[in-house]
Amino acid sequence: MKGQLNIDFILAVTLFIISILFISYRVMQNAFLMRSEVDKEQKRLLGYAISTLIIFDKGYPEYWNSLDNVQKFGLSLSPYTLSRDKLNAINNCSYENYNKIKNLLSVPIENDFLLIITNQYNEPIYKCGVEHKLREIIWVRRFAILDGNIVKINLGIY
Amino acid sequence: MKGFIKILEVVLSLLLIFGILPFFTSFSKSNEEWDNALLSLSLRDILISLDKSGILKSYIVSGNLNELKNYISSLLPANVMIEIYINGIPKNVIKIGCNCTLEEKIRLERSLGIYFSEDYTFSLRGRIIRLEFLNTSEIEKMGNADVIIFFGCRDLSKYLNYLDEGKAFIMIGNDICEEKIFNITLRDGSVSSYSQINSNSLEPFRIGEYFIDVPIRIYNNSNFWIKDISHSLYVCIDNNSLPCIRIDNLPQEHHIGDTVIIDGTRIKIRDIDADESDGRVFADISIIDRNYNFYLPNPYPGIEANEKTILKTLNGFSFAQLNYFITQHGNGRAVWIKDFGEERKDFGELLKSIILWASEERFKTETQKINKNFIETYYLVSGIFESEPYLIRLIAFYIY
Numbered sequence: 001m002k003g004q005l006n007i008d009f010i011l012a013v014t015l016f017i018i019s020i021l022f023i024s025y026r027v028m029q030n031a032f033l034m035r036s037e038v039d040k041e042q043k044r045l046l047g048y049a050i051s052t053l054i055i056f057d058k059g060y061p062e063y064w065n066s067l068d069n070v071q072k073f074g075l076s077l078s079p080y081t082l083s084r085d086k087l088n089a090i091n092n093c094s095y096e097n098y099n100k101i102k103n104l105l106s107v108p109i110e111n112d113f114l115l116i117i118t119n120q121y122n123e124p125i126y127k128c129g130v131e132h133k134l135r136e137i138i139w140v141r142r143f144a145i146l147d148g149n150i151v152k153i154n155l156g157i158y
Numbered sequence: 159m160k161g162f163i164k165i166l167e168v169v170l171s172l173l174l175i176f177g178i179l180p181f182f183t184s185f186s187k188s189n190e191e192w193d194n195a196l197l198s199l200s201l202r203d204i205l206i207s208l209d210k211s212g213i214l215k216s217y218i219v220s221g222n223l224n225e226l227k228n229y230i231s232s233l234l235p236a237n238v239m240i241e242i243y244i245n246g247i248p249k250n251v252i253k254i255g256c257n258c259t260l261e262e263k264i265r266l267e268r269s270l271g272i273y274f275s276e277d278y279t280f281s282l283r284g285r286i287i288r289l290e291f292l293n294t295s296e297i298e299k300m301g302n303a304d305v306i307i308f309f310g311c312r313d314l315s316k317y318l319n320y321l322d323e324g325k326a327f328i329m330i331g332n333d334i335c336e337e338k339i340f341n342i343t344l345r346d347g348s349v350s351s352y353s354q355i356n357s358n359s360l361e362p363f364r365i366g367e368y369f370i371d372v373p374i375r376i377y378n379n380s381n382f383w384i385k386d387i388s389h390s391l392y393v394c395i396d397n398n399s400l401p402c403i404r405i406d407n408l409p410q411e412h413h414i415g416d417t418v419i420i421d422g423t424r425i426k427i428r429d430i431d432a433d434e435s436d437g438r439v440f441a442d443i444s445i446i447d448r449n450y451n452f453y454l455p456n457p458y459p460g461i462e463a464n465e466k467t468i469l470k471t472l473n474g475f476s477f478a479q480l481n482y483f484i485t486q487h488g489n490g491r492a493v494w495i496k497d498f499g500e501e502r503k504d505f506g507e508l509l510k511s512i513i514l515w516a517s518e519e520r521f522k523t524e525t526q527k528i529n530k531n532f533i534e535t536y537y538l539v540s541g542i543f544e545s546e547p548y549l550i551r552l553i554a555f556y557i558y
Binding site: 048 | 165
């Protein structure tokens, strides 16, 4: 009959619309997840690169002890041995000093970092960086020596 | 009918779409690989830091691997378990099971220079090593042993699980049996009475390294052998009140640290105890020539030398054989050595070296059930001075 919709047609269109909606939802969900994972991977890689610099690089001048005169960032005395003077220089860093370190490390503008060095019992002994409550942080944990004791380097990247 | 076909078409097409689409839209995360990679990095960092700070060496010298395990675990997340295996150095406390009579046990102890309870302990490359004999002579009850020693033949077919546990068998005797385990092959021919430590294969070479470092205890007024000649040793005190020794009643006095040449063989004096108050007056000496000639008056039957020969004659016979990677899982060690007699302290020095080598495989933490998704990290500590080269194998896995 003209002007009347066939029940088969209605059913087919309904199923078609449901499937399109479902597929769209899945594609968007996965795209979001993928973006989030790529973001995490970039943060991990950035964190790893910075942690390597912290552990292996002395910086320049080699025995710098103040952020005023440092030209290249690095916190070690020798590979896996951190310098107490350099850590003292960055401890509880101000925004100005944080930005100076961020600039020396070439950290992208959209990222921030938080460096916390703890002893064997997870008690913080040095800290420098910024904290964001709403942004996701990815941690990279490394180990090194400070004055003959093992310390944990916790580097968080936002 | 027509409508039914349409619905069937839609259902089929939907099945196709839902079947194929996940291949294009699914996104698999690789969290586990990242977790393992970061854990592996942490383990390597920890081992390097422990080594550079000297903490690792202190744990190895004390031999307490379980404390090292606790220390490393305290640095790792709570859901990570670890196991530690040390390759290349002997245990600090070597548990010996002597499957033998009381007379044989005393004979074994005399061969090793053990006369008093204090003699079970000796110094090797900056470490204190202790030989601890189990209280049982029954092989069935030697589950705790690192090394099981016996004189003459035994049927070992029921105890192959011991090899899988990393234990070692040492057979002392001239009889031939369990050829496969001990890597023995009979050979006819004239056997020379002199043999040297085989330096052409790694494991015999390593036993040779222990041989020149391990001390053997000689008590005052007793004899020791160099090749086929017995020599007497007297402990003395020189004019400066320093402890000394004299050999074969000769007037020369030798002190701790001296190297003496006897019959063309270099002997190092490692320690002298001249204090008579405890009734123990002795000298700890070592033959330090790698090419020292071991003399055996009756070398028969002839055993063919091969790459696992410890003592090799110039005409290709063996006085001592070793074997390793014996079971199908690649575990276990075994040594067969001819019976030189308890008075032969050169043989005792070699036997001590063999026990050290045989105990190496059991230098590890108490093994628990390891998750199949474990990761492994190797770290090599190179030997300098009194330390020694060794390899640390660290296994780690997440428990949840």
